[in-house]
Amino acid sequence: MPGLKEVRTRIASVKSTQQITNAMKMVAASKFRKAQTAIIKLRPYATKLREILQNLSTSIENSEENIFAQQRKPEKVLLVVITSNRGLCGAFNTNIIKTTVGLLQQDYADQFNNGNLRLLTIGSRATEFFRKRKYPVLESYDSLLDHLKFDAVAPLAEKLMKSFASKEFDRIALVYNQFKNAAVQRLVVEQYLPVALPTASVTAAVKTGTDYIFEPGKETIVRELIPKTLRIQLFKALLDSFASEQGARMTAMQKATDNAQDLLRELNITYNKARQNSITNALIEIVSGAEALK
Numbered sequence: 652m653p654g655l656k657e658v659r660t661r662i663a664s665v666k667s668t669q670q671i672t673n674a675m676k677m678v679a680a681s682k683f684r685k686a687q688t689a690i691i692k693l694r695p696y697a698t699k700l701r702e703i704l705q706n707l708s709t710s711i712e713n714s715e716e717n718i719f720a721q722q723r724k725p726e727k728v729l730l731v732v733i734t735s736n737r738g739l740c741g742a743f744n745t746n747i748i749k750t751t752v753g754l755l756q757q758d759y760a761d762q763f764n765n766g767n768l769r770l771l772t773i774g775s776r777a778t779e780f781f782r783k784r785k786y787p788v789l790e791s792y793d794s795l796l797d798h799l800k801f802d803a804v805a806p807l808a809e810k811l812m813k814s815f816a817s818k819e820f821d822r823i824a825l826v827y828n829q830f831k832n833a834a835v836q837r838l839v840v841e842q843y844l845p846v847a848l849p850t851a852s853v854t855a856a857v858k859t860g861t862d863y864i865f866e867p868g869k870e871t872i873v874r875e876l877i878p879k880t881l882r883i884q885l886f887k888a889l890l891d892s893f894a895s896e897q898g899a900r901m902t903a904m905q906k907a908t909d910n911a912q913d914l915l916r917e918l919n920i921t922y923n924k925a926r927q928n929s930i931t932n933a934l935i936e937i938v939s940g941a942e943a944l945k
Contacts, residue, residue: 655929658922662915669911675739676904683833683897690830690890697880697887704846704880707873717870718816719877720846725822727767728759729789729814731843731885732781733827733892734774736796740900743828744776746838751777751826754840755786769820773889799893801886808882815844827888828895834902836895843884846877 732751734744751770755763762768769789772778778791795803814820823844828836 655922655925658918658925662918662922665911665914665918669908669915672904672907672911676901676908679897679901679904683894683901686890686894686897687830687833690887690894693883693887693890697883700876700880700883704873704876707869707876717873717877719812719844719881722845723818723821725759726762727818727820727822728762729769729771729811729820729823730754730759731771731773731811731823731825732777733825733888734772734777735892735896736775736793737900738776739903740896741903743836743896743899744774747826747828748777748780750838750840751781754826774892795889796893799889801882804886804889805882808885809878811844811885812878812881820844825885825888827892828899830891830894830898833898836899839891841888843881846881 730751732747734747738744755768759768766787769787770777770781771789772781772791773793773795775793778788778793781788782791792807795807811823815823822842825839825841825843827839827841829839831837
């Protein structure tokens with residue numbers, strides 16, 4: 652059985668850790684509420700805007716004006732990997748990294764082996780992992796997560812659109828955690844460019860619906876709408892990831908705090924047993940000494 656001093660030291664250490672994890676949980680909860688409000692407000696607008704864009708793109712699929720919807724053979728691929736800048740958020744970052752490595756080994760194995768695949772990382776966890784292991788990281792934008800604002804994200808979206816339009820890449824995909832609730836995040840691999848066309852059932856429903864008149868014209872609307880929609884889609888993905896990160900961290904720190912409480916309970920029992928054992932030994936020594944004097 653460990654000594655009293657050793658047990659007291661462990662109890663003090665666990666209490667200190669518990670205070671830290673509880674404080675981190677409170678900070679994450681505060682950030683989570685703000686991030687949750689932001690993504691909930693943006694998501695309906697972004698979803699509807701993307702739906703309108705897809706329906707318009709279907710009607711002018713073969714138009715030269717609709718360059719961002721041109722379906723090309725994905726010989727050159729760019730994966731935008733979104734993680735966090737900090738850890739202590741459970742399996743949040745690990746799941747993203749494992750999924751990305753799986754894409755390199757399966758879905759995009761040919762492009763990866765031929766040197767036609769690049770990674771663009773957002774979040775220091777992904778940047779450190781892939782750069783350390785010599786993966787083809789094109790660029791990193793870790794600072795975007797420090798002050799997540801639309802004005803800071805828009806230039807990156809413009810750069811991605813330009814690289815697709817110039818045929819530097821044939822496909823650009825986003826890998827990130829989509830926010831569902833505080834305890835659940837859904838890992839998503841989303842095609843960013845070219846603009847994904849709606850499914851056959853959705854297309855049929857549109858064709859049988861109301862025939863709208865577009866002014867000044869479908870091509871003009873699409874030309875103006877696509878860049879705006881793509882900027883919002885990238886910003887939404889980052890907001891989703893940020894809200895998921897805070898929810899994952901809040902949940903992880905809550906579990907850590909509860910585990911520390913359970914450990915403290917066990918250590919207190921051990922301490923009481925060790926203390927009782929010490930008292931019993933002291934009494935035996937006193938009694939033995941008294942008997943020896945007789």
